[in-house]
Structure formats: structure tokens, C-alpha cells
Amino acid sequence: MHPQKSHAGAVLTIDLNALRANYRLLRQQAGSAACAAVLKANAYGLGADRVAPALAAEGCRHFFVAHLDEAIALRPHLPPPAEIFVLHGVPPGAEKECIVHQLIPVLNSLQQIQAWHALALEMGQALPAIVQVDTGMSRMGLSPVEVEAWLDNSAFMKSIQLLYVMSHLACAEHQDHPMNGTQLARFNALRQRLPNVAASLANSSGIFLGPDFQFDLVRPGAALYGIAPVAGAANPLQPVASLQGRILQTRLIERGDHVGYGSRYSASEQRRIATVSVGYADGWLRSMSHRGVAFIDGVAVPMVGTISMDSITLDVSAIAAERLYAGAAVDLICAQHPVDAVAELAGTIGYEVLTSLGNRYYREYVGG
Numbered sequence: 182m183h184p185q186k187s188h189a190g191a192v193l194t195i196d197l198n199a200l201r202a203n204y205r206l207l208r209q210q211a212g213s214a215a216c217a218a219v220l221k222a223n224a225y226g227l228g229a230d231r232v233a234p235a236l237a238a239e240g241c242r243h244f245f246v247a248h249l250d251e252a253i254a255l256r257p258h259l260p261p262p263a264e265i266f267v268l269h270g271v272p273p274g275a276e277k278e279c280i281v282h283q284l285i286p287v288l289n290s291l292q293q294i295q296a297w298h299a300l301a302l303e304m305g306q307a308l309p310a311i312v313q314v315d316t317g318m319s320r321m322g323l324s325p326v327e328v329e330a331w332l333d334n335s336a337f338m339k340s341i342q343l344l345y346v347m348s349h350l351a352c353a354e355h356q357d358h359p360m361n362g363t364q365l366a367r368f369n370a371l372r373q374r375l376p377n378v379a380a381s382l383a384n385s386s387g388i389f390l391g392p393d394f395q396f397d398l399v400r401p402g403a404a405l406y407g408i409a410p411v412a413g414a415a416n417p418l419q420p421v422a423s424l425q426g427r428i429l430q431t432r433l434i435e436r437g438d439h440v441g442y443g444s445r446y447s448a449s450e451q452r453r454i455a456t457v458s459v460g461y462a463d464g465w466l467r468s469m470s471h472r473g474v475a476f477i478d479g480v481a482v483p484m485v486g487t488i489s490m491d492s493i494t495l496d497v498s499a500i501a502a503e504r505l506y507a508g509a510a511v512d513l514i515c516a517q518h519p520v521d522a523v524a525e526l527a528g529t530i531g532y533e534v535l536t537s538l539g540n541r542y543y544r545e546y547v548g549g
């Protein structure tokens with residue numbers, strides 16, 4: 182759905198200049214490592230077709246998505262020499278699609294390695310790939326036993342042009358978490374057995390663990406989009422997404438009146454309530470009911486009542502009535518109330534807030 186701006190319940194603004202500034206900061210932080218960009222889930226909900234060219238213009242050459250079809254859809258927006266890597270590898274039988282679209286799989290299992298190897302033999306040439314090893318997350322990549330089977334088979338080394346060996350950190354946003362050192366040690370032990378192969382370990386937060394974690398290629402996603410990379414520290418990134426909802430109508434309620442489904446809010450005195458045209462179907466997570474907040478001209482207004490599918494209700498008693506006309510703007514994500522703060526009120530992480538952003542919003546791209 183592509184709503185008209187004047188009809189939409191909310192406007193989602195995506196600042197491509199801020200995105201580019203974040204990329205520059207991360208690249209600088211990554212020292213001599215190349216800086217990739219992770220664009221899975223439609224660039225964390227912000228629009229891969231717009232984010233990708235903006236980052237390519239900034240000099241980014243390595244792009245990661247999760248699914249093969251995400252990579253195929255992205256290719257027209259990212260012509261070579263940009264390289265597109267598929268984090269989940271190739272679904273069995275779809276290997277040739279990678280060749281057709283010039284995509285590079287991340288091989289996560291012996292089965293995926295075997296299939297890529299078979300295609301290389303069929304084509305009579307070595308085929309490029311990344312191999313992922315599991316260093317402690319138990320999610321994707323070769324297990325220690327599979328690593329041995331892979332390294333023991335010299336045919337794989339001939340048929341597969343190994344661009345990087347990679348792994349993924351489980352706890353990188355917590356800088357003093359012991360898992361970071363454990364995973365680094367396991368990764369370094371593997372690297373000693375592949376001395377001439379480039380390596381990639383760090384996501385956004387991993388970049389900030391320092392040079393030991395950066396290797397040859399870093400893979401930030403969240404930080405590009407303004408999410409704080411280090412728990413408990415100031416966020417050096419610029420916000421990229423902002424969201425302005427619109428007031429549908431307002432009403433005065435009296436002491437004892439209720440608001441919303443379940444009648445869980447009741448007014449202790451006369452209040453003015455504004456209904457805003459954004460709800461959980463737009464990704465305004467229902468877990469924020471009774472605890473969310475919005476801003477009007479910089480003044481915080483609490484969300485009251487349960488969040489509905491298509492609307493929320495705000496206690497706007499603190500705001501001058503003239504400011505509360507139908508169509509008036511209300512800031513839901515803004516500099517004062519960034520994605521991470523929204524996430525905390527929803528009991529989740531900024532990643533989920535961004536990737537939940539709905540498709541009924543009018544999306545406006547600025548800069549780029």
C-alpha cells in the first residue's frame with residue numbers, strides 16, 4: 182500500500198544523510214577493515230531500495246541480506262561491483278539462481294557447501310562464497326565437528342573460492358560479557374588453520390569491541406539505522422527514522438470516564454484525550470499500552486488506554502486546545518524520543534521497533 186501523504190495516518194521520514202553519516206562513522210571506527218552494510222528485512226524496515234544506493238554512493242561495496250529473494254530484489258538497485266551476500270545461504274536446488282544474479286552465498290552447513298561444490302564442478306570453475314562457522318551462538322554456521330569435515334576435504338578448498346570465513350557474536354552490545362572473548366578465541370583458533378583467508382566477525386556492536394574484533398570486514402546493520410551499539414553508553418550514531426502521527430479527533434472526558442478496550446484507564450479528573458491514527462497494525466507495539474509516550478512541540482504526552490489496531494489515545498491535557506486540530510502532527514519517534522527509547526517502553530529492542538514499522542505510513546526520504 183502506498184498512501185497519499187495527506188491521507189496517511191502517519192508520516193515516516195527516513196534521513197538518508199544521517200544514514201550516510203552513520204556509515205562514515207562506522208567505517209572510520211572499523212579502521213583498516215572494509216565496512217559492509219546489512220540490509221536484511223528491507224533494510225531493517227527502512228526501504229532497501231533507497232538505503233542501498235545511498236550507501237553505495239558513500240563507497241560501500243559489500244551488502245548482506247538474509248534471504249535469496251531479498252538479494253534478487255536488491256540486485257537491480259546495486260549493480261556490480263557491489264557484492265551481495267546471502268546470509269542464509271541457498272535453499273537446496275536454488276544454487277544456479279546465485280549465478281544468474283551474481284549473488285554470493287554464506288554457506289552455513291556441510292550440505293550447503295556440498296551443493297555449492299557440486300555446482301562448481303558442473304560449471305568447471307571455482308565459485309565464490311563465505312563460510313560461516315559457529316563460535317558459540319548455536320544458530321547458524323558449521324559446528325566444530327562439521328568444521329573438521331570441511332577442512333579435511335581438500336576438494337572443497339579447490340572448488341570454493343573462499344572470500345571470507347565468518348562468524349557472528351551473541352553478546353557484543355555488552356562489552357564486558359565473557360562470551361565475546363570466548364567467541365574471539367574460537368574464531369582465532371580457526372583462523373590459524375586458514376591463514377590466508379580473510380575474516381569477518383563484527384556486527385554493529387562488535388565494531389565497538391575494538392580492533393581485535395574487526396578483522397577484514399565488519400557487518401553493521403542496526404547502527405547504520407541509528408540504533409545504539411553499546412549497552413549503557415551514549416549513542417554516537419544519528420537517528421535515521423522519525424515518525425509523525427496525526428490527530429483524528431479530540432474529546433474532553435470527566436472524572437471516572439474510561440478510555441479504550443478493556444476500560445483499563447479511568448480519568449481521575451477532567452482530561453483531554455486525542456486519538457491518533459497509528460496502531461499495532463502499523464507496528465506501534467501493543468505492549469506499549471499504558472506506558473508509551475508521544476511528543477507535541479517537545480512536550481511529552483502520555484499514551485493512555487490500550488493500543489488499538491489502528492489508533493492510540495493520548496492524554497493531551499497539557500497542550501493548548503488550538504494545537505489539537507484534526508490532522509495536527511504528533512511525534513512518535515523523534516530526536517527526543519528515539520527508536521531505542523520507544524523500544525524500552527515496549528519491552529523490546531530497537532531492531533524490532535524498526536522492522537515492525539508498518540506499510541500504511543507515508544514514507545518520505547530526505548537527503549541521499
Ligand SMILES: *Cc1c(COP(=O)(O)O)cnc(C)c1O
Pocket residue numbers: 219221268348349383384385386400401402403404
Ligand atoms: C543481522 C546480522 C548482522 C548485523 O547485525 P547488527 O547487530 O544489526 O549490526 C551481522 N551479521 C549477521 C550474521 C547478522 O545476522
